[in-house]
Amino acid sequence: MAKATLTISSKNYSSWSLRGWLLCRMAGLEFEEKRIDIDDPGQRQELLLLSPSVLVPRLTDDGVTVWDTLAIAEYLAETKPAAGLLPAGRVARAHCRAVSGEMHSGFHNLRSALPMSLKARHQSFKIFSGARPDVERIKTIWSECLATYGGPWLFGASPTVADAMYAPVCTRFHTYAVELEAPLAGYCETILTWPLMQEWTQDALAEPEDIIELDVEF
Numbered sequence: 001m002a003k004a005t006l007t008i009s010s011k012n013y014s015s016w017s018l019r020g021w022l023l024c025r026m027a028g029l030e031f032e033e034k035r036i037d038i039d040d041p042g043q044r045q046e047l048l049l050l051s052p053s054v055l056v057p058r059l060t061d062d063g064v065t066v067w068d069t070l071a072i073a074e075y076l077a078e079t080k081p082a083a084g085l086l087p088a089g090r091v092a093r094a095h096c097r098a099v100s101g102e103m104h105s106g107f108h109n110l111r112s113a114l115p116m117s118l119k120a121r122h123q124s125f126k127i128f129s130g131a132r133p134d135v136e137r138i139k140t141i142w143s144e145c146l147a148t149y150g151g152p153w154l155f156g157a158s159p160t161v162a163d164a165m166y167a168p169v170c171t172r173f174h175t176y177a178v179e180l181e182a183p184l185a186g187y188c189e190t191i192l193t194w195p196l197m198q199e200w201t202q203d204a205l206a207e208p209e210d211i212i213e214l215d216v217e218f
């Protein structure tokens with residue numbers, strides 16, 4: 001059987017690629033990474049053949065093609081149940097799906113005002129007022145999860161889909177020096193020191209290309 005393939009783009013800038021990659025690694029899937037440059041017209045053409053949405057991440061595994069991060073998460077939760085990508089309890093599982101869905105479909109202001117760039121550091125970044133309610137809502141989600149399930153991950157003792165979904169928010173909070181109190185600062189520390197995140201970040205820092213004009217959701 002051919003090895004699974006995960007198509008992604010920049011490790012420095014692409015938050016959805018990061019989420020998809022974390023999910024595949026958390027699931028214990030053996031896969032090859034295929035990195036494409038979505039600004040290259042030839043590679044974009046190739047991506048159109050691979051991923052009908054012309055977006056990454058996109059996974060092929062065992063005769064299945066699945067794109068869109070939440071669909072990839074559900075596919076992996078179904079095919080790799082032992083990995084615990086979703087919490088075991090029914091109530092927690094529904095909660096995990098709800099906060100993951102909220103990240104997937106929302107927080108547009110945060111995503112465009114604070115684009116992911118693992119190479120960047122901004123010490124006195126002024127957060128545009130439209131993005132502040134997103135930051136507050138995310139803090140509330142994290143606080144409720146940590147209080148309910150006891151941390152250090154959002155749903156308790158091990159990472160779930162929700163942690164993969166919010167991991168790029170932790171990097172954004174770090175990049176733009178968003179102030180956090182305990183236990184939220186501790187949660188970000190858990191994410192940023194996660195060996196999978198460190199592996200991804202090392203690759204991101206080694207990437208040659210810089211998108212200077214990057215000020216769009218990516």
Ligand SMILES: N[C@@H](CCC(=O)N[C@@H](CS)C(=O)NCC(=O)O)C(=O)O
Pocket residue numbers: 009013014015016017038054055056057067068069070104218
């Ligand atoms: N809803 C999609 C979003 C994926 C997405 O926006 N991917 C970006 C990279 S982070 C992309 O492929 N952009 C291609 C482009 O803008 O040309 C998902 O959940 O996977």
